[in-house]
Amino acid sequence: MRVANLGVGLIGGSVGLAARARLDAHVRGYDPDGRTLDEAERLGAIDARADDVAAAVRDAEAVFVAAPVGRLEEAVRAALDAAPRDCVVTDVGSTKRAIVAAVHDERFVGGHPLAGAETAGVEHARENLFEDATWYLTPAPGTSGILYERLHRALTRLGAQPVAIEPELHDRVMATVSHLPHVLANVLAAQASNVIGSEERVPASGPSLRDAIRVAGANSAIWTDIYLSNREALVATIDDTVAALRAVAETLTAGERDAVTGWNDAARRDRDRLLGAGMGDGPLSELRVSVPNRPGVIAEIALALGRAGVNIVDMALSPSPDYRRGVITMWVRGEEQAGRAAGLIAELDFDVARI
């Protein structure tokens, strides 16, 4: 297969590595940044470099457009203008409604792999980036079935799990599970900074605040585009949040104890369902361990669990205000592992509670 990658950063570079290794593809790369292209070539993410879009896609069978969301439409159009008639063109942008609405071509399929959000840059590209990752595809009514099938098959061979979804639903889901958490983190960071700012006596933030603001102010070079590209779905989602917050405030003002408890218990069920989604071996169990905050203490616990074959699915260390002690919250899968984990940790003489 002949593949063209327009943009060879983390995603495009990883597509190149995977396509060469798993599809036995010949990969031609183009990137407006010459140094990125150099690095992609050096890392083996492309077989050949192209000086422009047209040269890259000339004889391609599949084109991956990995341009910033703000320049996506322009890049997709350029690819379609120059690509052969039987070539599938897809993108990897994180919002889908706008690009699908703008581009009508039977060769185009919008796409969005849920991978790689944590870093950027071709130097972090890897051949297994998409292993078992959901890769959303947004075929339009006019999309060629043959080309869609070719793309689907290629993605599967790259290791991904392609999933077709309506572009509007995709954007609403992403607005809720990804963009809204960033908005709330930003808003909360500003509020907390404001109340603490006037008050030297106020201590460092607590664990719930730390978790809640962890993603605040994510890289603007990426996120301004994401926010704006998905603004329609995001604004609707924010409206829902405002309505929900008003309802909470009313319940609190009315002092309706049962209603507060009911609301909170429902949130617990929602949380457990969300955190447990996609599991095979039963729901996650939560453990909390109180530890001195010194080098090696996490190693000691994690090592003991690792030796015993207990896999820590997720963990978070919340330090005390002075960072001398901390609480490790850990999630492991299923009752049996949780029981074993608690026993092992207690044997190490740490205080452990199952939540």
Add this chain to the structure above:
Amino acid sequence: MRVANLGVGLIGGSVGLAARARLDAHVRGYDPDGRTLDEAERLGAIDARADDVAAAVRDAEAVFVAAPVGRLEEAVRAALDAAPRDCVVTDVGSTKRAIVAAVHDERFVGGHPLAGAETAGVEHARENLFEDATWYLTPAPGTSGILYERLHRALTRLGAQPVAIEPELHDRVMATVSHLPHVLANVLAAQASNVIGSEERVPASGPSLRDAIRVAGANSAIWTDIYLSNREALVATIDDTVAALRAVAETLTAGERDAVTGWNDAARRDRDRLLGAGMGDGPLSELRVSVPNRPGVIAEIALALGRAGVNIVDMALSPSPDYRRGVITMWVRGEEQAGRAAGLIAELDFDVARI
């Protein structure tokens, strides 16, 4: 010193252990739950048990009231009714305006130690629970200076850092840095569950959502009281959040790119300031490590850092949708430790990025 503890769970039990060890105090305990009292006695958290409040406080010099927020006023009044005239009475409730407004007695000082929120139950009590923890005190104009000073000195000897604060400000700060994050987590969990609920194709939640809903639906037995007790400050704080969210939605709708970037960059500064608060050795540095999600991998990394004396201040593991891979986000203190940590992790052949 003669101490009486009304309520001998995690906080009361820890006060007992610390007071016996560090103040050489004689501690008398009362708890409406006889089994809790048994356990406190067995663990050495009290010297003697009392059958009722009056018997517990009869000859006390300091009384710690560790009752649930919903029964706090009643318990404080009972203590004051029976305590000697030169005895200081304090509480450990997590909101302060209501109790301070309700109780006018020169012997009473409202209090709130920022410790122990992670677990409950006397079996987790420990003598060093308050080591270096902020312990808020809300003295009223009518509070006896002598008794306040006695309490302050005792808390310092328990290891805590007592800090005087106005009850209204205390509640506003707690509403913002502790209660609001829980409200937002609850609201977000409900919204995400709703959008995902209708959609089997939607994958497991992403890392930003996981962090954001981690505290959703916290124990209603504790949190319904906290929400209701602090509802005045909390509703005002929610109103601020609603106003901030509307402003964000307007900026997004207007498509003001610079305004979106400015808002996001400001949130970054707020976040860094909040996460870095209270540090001595420079700001926190963030590292992201891509790892296979198998037992022992965290051990391997943490052990290497531990051996090298690099202290992980905070960490979070975000699994990929299928839980086979994950990204460890770690914070260490200062540039030097961050550089060393990145080098050590790279030597282990993991992909590491400094953010």
